[in-house]
Each structure stands twice: as C-alpha cells, then as structure tokens.
Amino acid sequence: MLRTASWPRWGRTLLARGLGSRRGGSAPDQNGKVSEIKKKIQSVLPGGAWNPLYDTSYLPPEHSDVVIVGGGVIGLSVAYWLKRLEKPRGAIRVLVVERDHTYSRASTVLSVGGIRQQFSVPENIQLSLFSIEFLRNINEYLAVVDDPPLDIQFNPSGYLLLASEKGAALMESNVKVQRQEGAKVCLMSPEQLRNKFPWINTEGVALASYGMEHEGWFDPWCLLQGLRRKVQSMGVLFCHGEVTRFISSSNHMETRSGEEVTLKRIHEVHVKVDHSLEYQPVECAIVINAAGAWSGQIAQLAGIGKGPPGTLQGTKLPVEPRKRYVYVWHCPQGPGLETPFVIDPSGVYFRREGLGNNYLGGCSPTEEEEPDPGNLEVDHDFFQDKVWPSLAQRVPAFETLKARSSWAGYYDYNTFDQNGVVGPHPLVINMYFATGFSGHGLQQAPAVGRAVAEMVLQGHFQTIDLSPFLFSRFYLGEKVQEHNIV
C-alpha cells in the first residue's frame, strides 16, 4: 500500500533529477531503465528544460556550501551573517533545512521574548549588548527593498532581579561586571524598591538590580520573520525537510604524543522531504547544527559521542529538550504600566503582557521535578503548587489572580553548564554548533549568528571572543559559571 502510494513521487523525482534522489532501499538496476524512459519522454515533450509535470522545487539542491540544520532564530541568524560577511557577494551557497515551517514546536516562537544584560559571564553580557543594538537598528540590518519596516514591539521596561540576603554579595559583584561591560544596571535597596514599585513585598529581599536601558521583551515571531524575509532576499535557499543522516569519511591520525585520533568530515546531508519516504542527499562543505532542543540528536547522527567514555570521541553534546511552562493570568489590581520583567529569588519570573492587566510568568522546575519532554502538555498543578505561592508572596495583589491560558516550550538545555555551545567540533571538523542556550538563546541569536559566521569564514572569532563556549569544554570539564540562569 505504502509502496504504491509513494511510487509516483519516487518516479517523478528520478525522472527529473536523474540519479540524485534515492529512496530507502532503491534498486540500482532500475536506475538505468528509468533514465532511458526519461530520455524518451524528454524527446517527445517540447521545450528542453521546461518540465511542468515534474516539479522538484520542494527538493533541496544537490549541492550547497553550507547546510544549516534548523530554521529557528539561531539558524536564520547564522544564515544572515554568512551572507552578510561573505566576500564577494554570492560567494557561498547557504541552505537552511527546517522540518516544520509552522514552527509549532520551535523554542523561538514559544519563548517569552526577554532580553537582558544581567548575566554574570562577560561574554553573555556582550552577546546581549550586541543583540540589543541589532534589534534597535533592525530596520537597517534587515531592510528589504520594497518591504514594510519591521516592528519588533520592544518593551523597554527592564529586568528587575531580586536577591535574598544570601545572594546579595553575588548580585553586587555581578552588577560590577555588567557595568564594566557597558550595561546600564542600578542597584536598589528594599527601601528604594518599595518607593519605586509599591506593589512589591520586599520581605526576604536584601538587594535588587534593575536594568535601566537595553532590557525588556520583544516579539520573537517578528524577529524570526524579519530574518527569514531578509535571508531569502539575500539568496539563501530554504528546504522543508528533516535531516536524517550524515555521510562522512574518517581519517586516522596520530598526535605528536602518539595518541590516535579519528577526524571525521561530513560530505553529504540526507534531507527527508516532509510526508514522504524519499530523501535527497545534499553535498556540502560545512554543516551548522542549529537544531535547538534537538541538536543533541543531530550531533549523535554525526557520530559525536560514539566512543569510549572519558575520551573526546566519547563526549556527547549535552543538549536536550527540557519542557518549560508559561502561564498567563489576569489580575485587575495587579502592578501597572511600569512593571518590569521581575525575577524572584525563588526563580519565579513574571512580566506584564499588554495593557489589560494581564501578566505572564513561570518557573524552571528542579532537576528532580523535570517533566517528561515527550509532549508539550501543560501541567496546571505546577502553577498552583510552585509558581503561584511565590508570586503571591512577592506581589500580594496576585493572591486574587485568574489564570487565563498557558503553553509549554522546550529549552535547548545544556545539562553541563546551561550556556551556549558555539564553534566547530574538534573531531567532526566541519560541523559547527550554535545551540544549548538554555533559556537565553533568543536574545543572543543575532550575536551568535555573527560569531559562527566569523568562525566559518575567517576561522576565528572577531567581534566577540566566544572561546569559552567551544565544545572542547565538555571534554576538559571547564564549566562556564553563569549565575543568572532563569
């Protein structure tokens, strides 16, 4: 049944594409016959290349210099910067493979859109400062002739981080770093906090840090669409399909100290076209792993982590999907227009949503409570038991809130140190990562895209040095210590 159903498509592709496309278990002896038939048909049909019956536009090209796996905000940003930094114009061919054009499960559109500089690692602060500049001038970066300007709906309301007695010293030193990097952050005592935001209960708060500029939230969908529109106008190719396999070759070498290493190089990416069994091999020079929460699987496909534990070969990409809930509620007596993005010492966060006294927020569960990431269903008890009590304690008005709606999305969670993984793999030499941002990937996307493009085109980081975020840290055990992970 399946065979008969998919046969016409299979035949079609073969005719139009010659030997390029194959199906799961294709029989080589048939290929000769088919190309004969193809020749015959072509001689009968008028008009050489004009072949309306065999539409193959849904298939990816057979070659591409760079294949980007994942068309989320990170993947598109890499595509944008590759095209922007390439010299001369049109020098490289970039293909973005995205399996879901509705982005129904992509983290990008399920995030809450926040951007902040209140991190503790200088690189994270720099990334986000670069991104805010990008967002501010988005209509210069992503301008497309004849298309209307983008409105990313940036709410410059700032982040308000609260610290308990225990965390106060750490917050103070973090703010010092942030200011050094150029972020506009101020410290507030509980007294000042009460004056500025009378709706906050300062019990248990010893210190607060508040972003005066460059912080807030925006519309991720708009950024995604803007990038998409721009890269399309720059000549990036899109393909609707799933990356299922890599064909690579290995090279055994010996280091100076006599250790044996196996270097791998990917030659072909197999793209499975949606709703069909056929796939198309795409020859490529470089693969970029920007598959977000699923990038761990992509790394596995490339053979990363297949080796004895404790060796570089056996080091996996520690990125996995972690389900995070976002709840929306209504509270008529809730905080007003000035409400920033508040992060409580308990880890609970919330922000205003629109003008109608609606708010949204959530909380990351503890390691033991991690929900099953198999689906995107929302656990409403989690709000009742974990989120609401902390909310009501911090903002007494929230005692009478009314839950409105909710959704869940996946963090591209880096289980090693909750920070991004950027740059090439040391052994699979033409796979580059841009993933693992664990809840702050959206805001870093514009800068990370640039960093990866620099790495690909120039061989080193230029604008922002992201060497602490290289893959090798997993093998060396060097964690990037970021204290402000939400």
Place this chain on the structure above:
Amino acid sequence: MAAPRAPLHLVAPRWNAGTRGIRGLSRAAAPEGNQKKGRSLLQFLADRFYDVQALREYLLRKQAWKMHQKNRPFTYIRERYGPYAAGAYFILKLGGAVKFQGKEWIRSNARGHFSLDFLKLQTVPVEAVDASGCAVNYQGLDSLLALKELQVLWLQRCPHVDDWCLSRLHPLASSLQELSLAGCPKISERGLACLHHLQNLRKLDISDLPAVSNPGLTQILVEEMLPDCKVVGADWARGLKVGQEEQYQDITSPIPA
C-alpha cells in the same frame, strides 16, 4: 539566487505576443520599433536585476547613513565649550530652539543660520529645548542627555523619536519637569511605560500618537504611573472643546508671536 529569476519571464516567452494578455494588448497596438524598445528596456532591467537591486539597497543604506551624520555629536564643541553649548549647537543645527537659564529663546532663522553668541555662555545651563519636528534620533539624544539641568523638553512631531529614545531619558529624571511628545509617529505605549523613571515630571503631553493602540486606556495607565504629573492627552479628550483649546496653546511655539 532562486527568486530573482522571475522577472526574466516578463521578457522571454514568445508565445505571449500572440495571446492577448494584458501585456499582449498594449504590445499589439504599438508600432514595431516601439515594441523593440520596450522589450529591450525590460531585457535591460532583467539583465541588470542585481545591479538595480544593489543600487536601491545602496540608496536605502545611504538614507540611514545621512541620519547618522545629522545626529553625530559635536565632539569638538563639547571639548572646547562644554556640554551645554554642544547640546545647544546640536539642536540649533537641526532647526530647533534652546533656552539658556535666565536668557531668551534662541532659534535659527528661516535659512538655518543662528548667531554663535551662546558659545560664550559656557557655564550657563540649558533649561529648555524645543526640538519639535527635528530629525533627532536615538544617537542624537546623546547631546541632549548631557544637559543635566534640562527642565523642559519638547519633541513634538519628531519623526525619528521612538520607544528606544524614551528608554534613554532616565538620566534627566532629576531635572525634567515638562515633556511633550505630541504627534510623534513612532511612539507607542511600550515606550511611554518607561517614563516612570521621570519622577519629577509635572506635565506630559502624549496627545496624537498614532502608534499607541489604546489612547484612552494608555492615558489612564500613564496617569496612574505618574501620579504627580498632569497628562495631556489622548485622542478621546480631543472631543471636548475645552481640552482642545488648551492643547492648542500648549503646542504653540515657545516664542510668543
């Protein structure tokens, strides 16, 4: 690489000349020579697709660059005469007006000239700026933010003042008492939300902001956020006669005619 091929179809298909499509009609009526010309223009445009596109992109970039140029700070004047003179010079250059403490308003004449006497007032702070209709943008605010004693700031109908600009005004919080944003096309409620930093504000004009989605509600929320400030405003108040007259007076030029 893929998409821009499309225009080629405008030229190529020969069978199109016979069918009376929209283009076919006009062509059929045109004499032979004309037809050739028309075709070769299309052919030319098709061949030059990338060049034309690059040119248009360049023009777009140039426009943005011009804005940057207009808004760059006058570093030399600031170093030589201090921030007040530099700020004043910047505003006058853009066609606005400034008022030094205890002095008259200074503005440029119809041809954009103004006297440089104010450069002598190095230590006298600027207390009011009228940048109505000027091309100030985010970058240009640098010059204004250096005016630490600024009490009155009018930014009516400024085409480039947006939410990002409003988020930068907090350094003026201790001095600013009056702010007018009337008629700025790019300001929305999202930017207005960060005016809560300006705790000394006594008067705020947010009338006629087309990008604000709910003018009435926004005004109420802004009033709640700035309890000590008189908020002049939103569209629905315009219906009231008294409000309209008052508003008109507010907007008129700082120099009594």
